Amino acid sequence: MGQIEDVISLTREIESLLEQLGASGKGLHQKISSIENRFDRDTIKQLRWVATLRNKIVHEHGFKIDNMSDYKSTAKSLIKKLKQMKKSKKKEGCFIATAVYGSYDCEEVLVLRRYRDQKLLTNPFGRVFVRFYYAVSPSLARRINAGGFLARKIRHILDKIVYRVMQHRIPLK
8 A cells, every 4th residue: 555545544544533522624634623622732733743744645746754654653543542532432421411311412411511522621620620520420420310300400400501501602613
């Protein structure tokens, strides 16, 4: 397989994994930007480097990657990291909201997850709050009876939060 085929194959896998993690956009750079708040600086730098070289090899006539083994190594390392994130994504659910609304994929839970990813995880206080939430919420979620009194009270509170997020038109990608 030639450089172009290797690069395209590796970046397609990276793009697919990014999409499974919630990325959106037309190209690899846009997909990275849409969820870059979930990565450390080194990972973002590596993702951007892979994406830039992919664009150059595809769009610039005669462009060759000088050290293809570094490119492959970096891309495979990113793929491994993204796969680990994908596996752990299930552990990062909105436990209480999922218990209250009955579905991980309902609109309200999606709004709350996006708010977590795009607002809370982008600042130190938000990250501390999210860590605390993950420490206490699984045991609380197990105690919530889907149609019970506690679930109704919590749902009332969550409905207000979701409404407020939507009312303020916080851009949720």
